[in-house]
Amino acid sequence: xxxxxxxxxxxxxxxxxxxxxxxxxxxxxxxxxxxxxxxxxxxxxxxxxxxxxxxxxxxxxxxxxxxxxxxxxxxxxxxxxxxxxxxxxxxxxxxxxxxxxxxxxxxxxxxxxxxxxxxxxxxxxxxxxxxxxxxxxxxxxxxxxxxxxxxxxxxxxxxxxxxxxxxxxxxxxxxxxxxxxxxxxxxxxxxxxxxxxxxxxxxxxxxxxxxxxxxxxxxxxxxxxxxxxxxxxxxxxxxxxxxxxxxxxxxxxxxxxxxxxxxxxxxxxxxxxxxxxxxxxxxxxxxxxxxxxxxxxxxxxxxxxxxxxxxxxxxxxxxxxxxxxxxxxxxxxxxxxxxxxxxxxxxxxxxxxxxx
Numbered sequence: 001x002x003x004x005x006x007x008x009x010x011x012x013x014x015x016x017x018x019x020x021x022x023x024x025x026x027x028x029x030x031x032x033x034x035x036x037x038x039x040x041x042x043x044x045x046x047x048x049x050x051x052x053x054x055x056x057x058x059x060x061x062x063x064x065x066x067x068x069x070x071x072x073x074x075x076x077x078x079x080x081x082x083x084x085x086x087x088x089x090x091x092x093x094x095x096x097x098x099x100x101x102x103x104x105x106x107x108x109x110x111x112x113x114x115x116x117x118x119x120x121x122x123x124x125x126x127x128x129x130x131x132x133x134x135x136x137x138x139x140x141x142x143x144x145x146x147x148x149x150x151x152x153x154x155x156x157x158x159x160x161x162x163x164x165x166x167x168x169x170x171x172x173x174x175x176x177x178x179x180x181x182x183x184x185x186x187x188x189x190x191x192x193x194x195x196x197x198x199x200x201x202x203x204x205x206x207x208x209x210x211x212x213x214x215x216x217x218x219x220x221x222x223x224x225x226x227x228x229x230x231x232x233x234x235x236x237x238x239x240x241x242x243x244x245x246x247x248x249x250x251x252x253x254x255x256x257x258x259x260x261x262x263x264x265x266x267x268x269x270x271x272x273x274x275x276x277x278x279x280x281x282x283x284x285x286x287x288x289x290x291x292x293x294x295x296x297x298x299x300x301x302x303x304x305x306x307x308x309x310x311x312x313x314x315x316x317x318x319x320x321x322x323x324x325x326x327x328x329x330x331x332x333x334x335x336x337x338x339x340x341x342x343x344x345x346x347x348x349x350x351x352x353x354x355x356x
Contacts, residue, residue: 001238002291003255004331005262006284007231008193008317010310014276015224016267017041023223024198030299032195035227039187041267042231047158051261055254057119057156058164062111064118065089071127079130086143087169088116088150117164122153140174147174154181157254160243161185161235184240185233185258188293192227193313194302199224224274228309230298230317233262234291259285281310282338284317284345288331294320311343318345 017025017037025036046052061067065083069076083089089112126146133142147168154164163183168175200223204216235258241251263280271277297320302312336345 001236001332002288003235003237004286004288004291005231005233005235005259006286006294006317007233007262007280008228008282008310008313009190009231009278009280010228010313011226011266011276011278012274013199013224013226014274015222015270016276017269024225026196026198027189027191029191029295030301032301033197034194035192035196035198035225035229037190037229037231037267039189041269042190042262043162043185043187045265045267046258046261047162049261049265051264052158052257055157055257057121058117058159059120059123060115060117062113062115064112064116064123067123068127068130071124072130074130082130082142082146083112086146086174088112088166117159117166118150119153119156119159121156122149125149125153143174147176151175151177151179155243155245155247157244157250157257160240160251161254161258163243181243182239184236184243186235186291188232188295190229190231191295191298193230193298193316194228194304194309196225196227222270222273224270228302228313230295230313231262232293232295233258234293259283279339282314282317282336282343284321285335285337286331287333292324294324296320314338314343315346322346 015022015024019025025038027034027036047056059067065076065080068083069079072079080089126149129142129145129149150166154160159181161184163185164179164181166179168179200221202221203219205218207217235255237251237255240254241248244250244254263283266277294317297317298313300316302309302316304312306312307315338344
């Protein structure tokens with residue numbers, strides 16, 4: 001069973017998601033330039049939202065050795081050495097002189113080369129393991145225990161949704177099981193329903209203490225855009241429950257928190273400059289067994305000849321949905337929300353398995 005979420009959201013001038021040049025991200029779709037918000041940006045804003053805060057059990061960091069050492073009350077260099085043997089450390093070796101000969105030992109401390117995505121529970125268990133490590137135990141036994149903890153301690157909502165791609169160096173048969181977690185969530189890049197081109201804001205700052213010099217004390221340029229976006233999310237219920245080790249109630253709570261955050265949270269990019277805190281005008285939730293992205297409803301860009309951009313976007317969306325319903329098949333359930341029923345789907349959909 002798939003839980004599909006479709007959102008129409010109009011943003012005032014903003015720069016929510018920047019490219020390498022500081023400009024709003026864009027893409028070509030339907031032969032015209034569109035504004036875009038990347039799926040990574042959207043997912044992070046949801047994961048870091050207060051609506052999702054109580055479900056946040058994962059942590060993604062290059063400073064795993066530092067976290068573990070602090071909890072275990074031991075030296076970071078010792079933890080780093082063990083993580084290097086596990087294949088998830090910084091991977092560097094420091095040369096030391098021993099009996100006038102240079103040998104290499106994996107004893108360096110520091111940040112790992114890649115982000116390690118694990119859970120707070122896994123970090124706590126590893127810290128307890130190192131804290132209680134008997135002096136007679138071998139490094140090989142410790143590394144296997146750590147690998148087992150990182151592999152198995154994954155049942156937290158944010159990791160269950162977004163998945164995990166972790167590829168440690170496989171050595172000494174430490175990692176006997178896959179460390180990958182298959183994501184239950186798919187997120188599309190949000191695109192504007194209409195043609196949209198970034199604009200340039202030329203701005204200046206004046207000195208509060210006036211002097212003989214005239215003009216601005218500072219000047220610069222910043223790019224921004226304004227667009228009505230279509231957003232699409234798809235959650236595989238069975239995969240989510242499986243990732244959460246069969247905890248159906250937690251999975252349901254995760255879905256609820258995710259939908260709430262998707263509706264109420266916006267990316268944080270340059271919000272101090274633009275304050276584009278705009279809520280969605282329409283949210284469609286469908287229950288079906290095959291994923292369908294409705295972005296092609298806007299392959300022909302929305303125009304505003306007859307109505308406002310939001311009304312026309314919702315009208316094109318509902319017409320496209322109706323066409324797919326008639327041409328293929330309808331979803332199992334369909335729920336439509338618009339604040340105070342400000343916008344409705346077309347009447348042709350009103351009696352076709354939809355709940356407002």
